[in-house]
Amino acid sequence: MRRQWLMALALSALASAGLAQKTLVFGHEGEPVNLESGNITDGVSIYAQRQIYDTLVDFKPGSTDPVPALATSWFASPDGKSWTFRLRQGVKFHDGTDFDANAVLFNVNRWWDPKDPTRIQGGANYEIWGELFGGYKGTNESFLKNVRVVDKYTIRFDFGAPIPYFPVAIGSGYFGIASPTAIKAQGAKYGTPAGGAVGTGPFRFKEWRVGDRLILEKNPNFWRQGLPKADALVMRFIKDPAARLAELRAGSIDLTIQIPPANLGAIEADRNLDPVLRPSFNVGYLALNPAYKPLSDVRVRQAIAMAINKKAIVQAFWGKLGETNGHFTPSSFKTYWSSEVTDYEYNPTKAKQLLAQAGYPNGFDLEFWYMPVSRPYFPTPKEIAEAMGADLSAIGIRVKFQTKDWATYLNDRKVAPGFQAYMLGWTGDYGDPSNFFDPHFASPITDLFDSAGKPLDVKELNALLAKGSSSSNQAERIRIYQQADKMVFDLALRIPIVHSQPLNAKRKNISGWVLSPLGSESLENVDKSGL
Amino acid sequence: MWAYVVRRLLGLIPVLFGISLLVFAFLRAIPGDPAVVMLGERGTPEQIEALREKLGLNRPLPEQYVIFVSQLLRGDLGRSNFSLLEVRDLLAAKWPATFELAVSAMLVAMLIGVPLGILAAVRKNSIWDNLATSFALVGVSLPVFWLGLMLVYLFAVNLQWLPSGGRLSVEADAFFRPITGFYVLDALIQRKAVVDVLSHLVLPALTLGTIPLAILTRITRSAMLEVLSQDYVRTARAKGQAERVVIWRHALKNALLPVVTIIGLQFGTLLGGAILTETIFSWPGIGSWIYEGIINRDYPVVQGGVVFVAFVFVLINLLVDLSYALLDPRIQYR
Numbered sequence: 117m118r119r120q121w122l123m124a125l126a127l128s129a130l131a132s133a134g135l136a137q138k139t140l141v142f143g144h145e146g147e148p149v150n151l152e153s154g155n156i157t158d159g160v161s162i163y164a165q166r167q168i169y170d171t172l173v174d175f176k177p178g179s180t181d182p183v184p185a186l187a188t189s190w191f192a193s194p195d196g197k198s199w200t201f202r203l204r205q206g207v208k209f210h211d212g213t214d215f216d217a218n219a220v221l222f223n224v225n226r227w228w229d230p231k232d233p234t235r236i237q238g239g240a241n242y243e244i245w246g247e248l249f250g251g252y253k254g255t256n257e258s259f260l261k262n263v264r265v266v267d268k269y270t271i272r273f274d275f276g277a278p279i280p281y282f283p284v285a286i287g288s289g290y291f292g293i294a295s296p297t298a299i300k301a302q303g304a305k306y307g308t309p310a311g312g313a314v315g316t317g318p319f320r321f322k323e324w325r326v327g328d329r330l331i332l333e334k335n336p337n338f339w340r341q342g343l344p345k346a347d348a349l350v351m352r353f354i355k356d357p358a359a360r361l362a363e364l365r366a367g368s369i370d371l372t373i374q375i376p377p378a379n380l381g382a383i384e385a386d387r388n389l390d391p392v393l394r395p396s397f398n399v400g401y402l403a404l405n406p407a408y409k410p411l412s413d414v415r416v417r418q419a420i421a422m423a424i425n426k427k428a429i430v431q432a433f434w435g436k437l438g439e440t441n442g443h444f445t446p447s448s449f450k451t452y453w454s455s456e457v458t459d460y461e462y463n464p465t466k467a468k469q470l471l472a473q474a475g476y477p478n479g480f481d482l483e484f485w486y487m488p489v490s491r492p493y494f495p496t497p498k499e500i501a502e503a504m505g506a507d508l509s510a511i512g513i514r515v516k517f518q519t520k521d522w523a524t525y526l527n528d529r530k531v532a533p534g535f536q537a538y539m540l541g542w543t544g545d546y547g548d549p550s551n552f553f554d555p556h557f558a559s560p561i562t563d564l565f566d567s568a569g570k571p572l573d574v575k576e577l578n579a580l581l582a583k584g585s586s587s588s589n590q591a592e593r594i595r596i597y598q599q600a601d602k603m604v605f606d607l608a609l610r611i612p613i614v615h616s617q618p619l620n621a622k623r624k625n626i627s628g629w630v631l632s633p634l635g636s637e638s639l640e641n642v643d644k645s646g647l
Numbered sequence: 648m649w650a651y652v653v654r655r656l657l658g659l660i661p662v663l664f665g666i667s668l669l670v671f672a673f674l675r676a677i678p679g680d681p682a683v684v685m686l687g688e689r690g691t692p693e694q695i696e697a698l699r700e701k702l703g704l705n706r707p708l709p710e711q712y713v714i715f716v717s718q719l720l721r722g723d724l725g726r727s728n729f730s731l732l733e734v735r736d737l738l739a740a741k742w743p744a745t746f747e748l749a750v751s752a753m754l755v756a757m758l759i760g761v762p763l764g765i766l767a768a769v770r771k772n773s774i775w776d777n778l779a780t781s782f783a784l785v786g787v788s789l790p791v792f793w794l795g796l797m798l799v800y801l802f803a804v805n806l807q808w809l810p811s812g813g814r815l816s817v818e819a820d821a822f823f824r825p826i827t828g829f830y831v832l833d834a835l836i837q838r839k840a841v842v843d844v845l846s847h848l849v850l851p852a853l854t855l856g857t858i859p860l861a862i863l864t865r866i867t868r869s870a871m872l873e874v875l876s877q878d879y880v881r882t883a884r885a886k887g888q889a890e891r892v893v894i895w896r897h898a899l900k901n902a903l904l905p906v907v908t909i910i911g912l913q914f915g916t917l918l919g920g921a922i923l924t925e926t927i928f929s930w931p932g933i934g935s936w937i938y939e940g941i942i943n944r945d946y947p948v949v950q951g952g953v954v955f956v957a958f959v960f961v962l963i964n965l966l967v968d969l970s971y972a973l974l975d976p977r978i979q980y981r
Contacts, residue, residue: 126810139819151729157686241701243686243694309734309740326732326740327931328813331820350817355939358796359812363929366811523679523944526687562692608767 132561143372153292153306169292169315180547196588399495409566479512493541723953743828746934755856764867786861911967
């Protein structure tokens with residue numbers, strides 16, 4: 117009662133001030149690190165940036181298919197080594213300056229060129245550029261060799277080798293195009309609470325209250341006509357998922373992300389709420405390290421894959437929110453799946469036989485590492501590990517559970533000879549299979565080792581993946597990644613356990629929220645009724 | 648007395664120096680490299696090395712410590728590894744929230760705990776005494792996290808009387824501006840959103856205040872009981888003074904001495920230990936911030952945060968010591 121009274125009071129004050137009425141309140145899972153594009157790698161920041169910036173390439177809502185955004189079209193040169201982007205005309209940044217090819221060049225140089233004078237010296241190092249595109253200007257590793265303005269609305273990127281996935285990668289949420297004027301004016305303060313951020317996106321920066329909320333308001337000059345639908349967007353930082361759900365139920369937030377899967381039933385039962393699923397774009401896997409004796413035998417690894425009742429485990433821990441199959445990539449990449457891959461059937465008897473063939477009729481001891489933190493792909497790692505361990509003990513593998521705190525876990529798995537068996541996963545950055553395969557299987561694999569304790573090098577797979585990430589022929593790439601799919605399956609080095617659909621939720625009066633598999637989406641289409 | 652204050656203030660220097668060394672050493676003793684955590688699932692060895700260099704983690708430990716302390720002496724707490732923001736700015740943004748919450752929790756504890764303790768002592772072995780002591784027992788044993796969530800479900804989700812988290816409603820954003828960072832104060836200055844700000848304080852203050860409330864009840868009760876059995880109380884009664892006067896004027900003043908000590912200590916604890924409450928109520932304070940800093944191995948955040956909390960803690964202790972003089976004339980400062 118009192119809350120409603122408060123709301124009425126507040127609303128009347130709003131009305132009298134003639135201020136925005138349709139305010140979306142988004143329960144964010146944390147506070148952005150920074151709002152400077154290209155200078156962050158965390159999903160929380162990207163989600164916030166996605167509302168302020170546009171990228172050259174966008175994706176069809178709910179899918180990984182590229183569609184025009186700040187670039188209206190793009191094409192590769194015949195040899196595949198250059199990409200040219202035609203840019204949208206008449207777009208303005210929030211500060212009123214024009215968007216054009218020079219603005220794109222400015223942003224790219226800042227990310228790519230360590231000597232760029234506008235690179236901000238506050239400790240930023242633009243690591244994501246190096247991660248996705250080999251390295252920085254002036255190094256041999258850099259894929260990009262040159263970038264130049266062709267005319268006011270055309271920009272061209274030249275590479276040392278064909279980069280077929282460049283448009284989707286440059287379209288990922290890391291690379292929002294920021295206003296050069298604002299960056300020059302703010303210097304090291306750009307992207308921080310004091311300096312704000314200026315893009316061309318649906319919402320413009322108003323205030324960032326540290327530790328509490330980010331307040332954005334509608335961009336009245338947004339180039340997509342009639343959007344955004346809301347007048348303002350407030351992102352409140354609520355780290356605890358239980359607190360986010362409570363606030364959603366209490367109605368103090370309208371929509372929120374990253375709810376633990378166990379809450380699906382409760383959300384469905386609440387007549388004010390709707391669950392909203394994000395299409396799966398991740399994999400949770402069990403890595404088996406061939407540096408250790410029994411695991412160096414592929415039969416042993418396959419026996420383990422057969423012994424784990426993946427279907428039952430996924431049903432128990434994810435319910436409707438997870439699917440299991442033999443593919444390392446999620447179903448967004450179905451085109452790249454091999455038809456020869458059918459998952460290892462759950463068959464303890466056969467698994468036991470395989471173990472016996474490999475010379476371990478009585479099983480062996482296995483150190484099994486589970487993650488100390490919850491991730492979308494493994495929301496409750498310990499319990500899931502125990503379920504897998506129970507299955508393994510049924511074929512005589514005596515599991516010893518181990519864990520360490522997250523920092524050490526991430527680190528020690530890469531210290532030779534690594535963990536024997538461990539759980540980990542991956543969420544994709546952009547819609548290309550190389551983004552799933554390369555970090556895990558392109559040689560040398562730094563978190564799996566050979567019997568000599570050296571980073572594992574699977575030469576045949578390595579060559580295949582190298583071919584895949586440079587071929588500009590789409591049909592050929594499909595063939596290559598289908599082959600890789602099959603090879604990865606047969607090797608059984610990382611057994612895919614689950615592709616999960618992260619759970620999100622909204623109030624019933626919120627509409628138009630289509631979730632992207634890529635992890636963040638613009639809220640420009642989200643509407644609120646019954647205010 | 649002023650000489651005493653100056654001496655105590657000078658005494659802070661070695662204490663803070665020791666704390667800086669301890670927090671520095673403990674942080675480095677926790678396994679897990681900050682660069683690895685920052686890069687998460689995806690870092691390659693080269694990237695990790697580059698980041699270590701950027702953060703100065705590849706320097707020898709003594710050198711890192713010297714850098715930290717010399718910065719500290721200049722009032723520079725460094726930058727958060729994660730947000731690249733100045734720790735000083737982050738502290739300035741966050742500590743008013745924690746301070747406000749801790750004061751409110753302490754008020755809850757004092758305004759309920761002390762009278763309850765007195766009541767229990769005066770009516771020893773009565774039903775009131777039993778109620779108060781069992782309440783105190785339950786209070787200290789309640790898990791903070793559970794209590795907080797129960798309060799949220801009852802008062803915010805089901806009854807919808809109070810907000811479930813944050814410091815200010817989104818509706819109030821439009822007309823409320825933070826000035827000092829102490830929202831209650833800011834609301835009073837602007838004469839706006841006062842109810843809104845206060846309503847956001849109720850549940851977290853209750854949650855955070857429950858344990859000190861229970862402790863204060865027990866301490867007040869036992870201190871009162873001890874004083875009530877003293878000769879001068881008996882004398883006062885024998886002189887025929889009204890019970891009210893005996894209790895409030897003669898007994899309470901002397902019983903307050905240990906109570907004030909506990910209030911001081913508890914308040915210090917609240918400032919640093921509000922982690923769970925701040926998490927449940929998404930309260931943007933330093934408790935949850937330092938906690939996250941530890942998880943992320945954000946060395947500058949933890950170092951700066953802990954040194955700051957320690958500083959406040961020591962300062963409060965000084966104030967407690969000074970307040971003794973007001974309560975007990977026998978105590979002299981030299």
